[in-house]
Amino acid sequence: MRNKHKAMINTLPITQARYNLGALARRVHLNKEYFILEKDGIPIIGIMDADELEDYVELQNPKARRDIQRSNADIRAGRTRPARELLAELRGGKKTKTRQQKA
Secondary structure, three states: OOOOOOOOEEEEEHHHHHHOHHHHHHHHHHHOOEEEEEEOOEEEEEEOOHHHHHHHHHHHOHHHHHHHHHHHHHHHHOOOOOHHHHHHHHHHOOOOOOHHHHO
């Protein structure tokens, strides 16, 4: 999942982050900012929103990357259907044809 906004990356000494952790967490979560925490001027760790971290970790998994590639190939090949069709099928128990089946 890619952000549509420009990433805001801030650097901060670890000691300052410790005293402002609540405000820092709020900025990361609400504003989707990133923070690089430094110790003695050396970057030590980065802080990002938990949802984004989950996406990042998932993409490190080779199986997840393959699944995403397969899904993208299905989209390009037209082997998908609008969500409203799937939802109608699930709600009404009726089968609908995919675009490829209709052709």
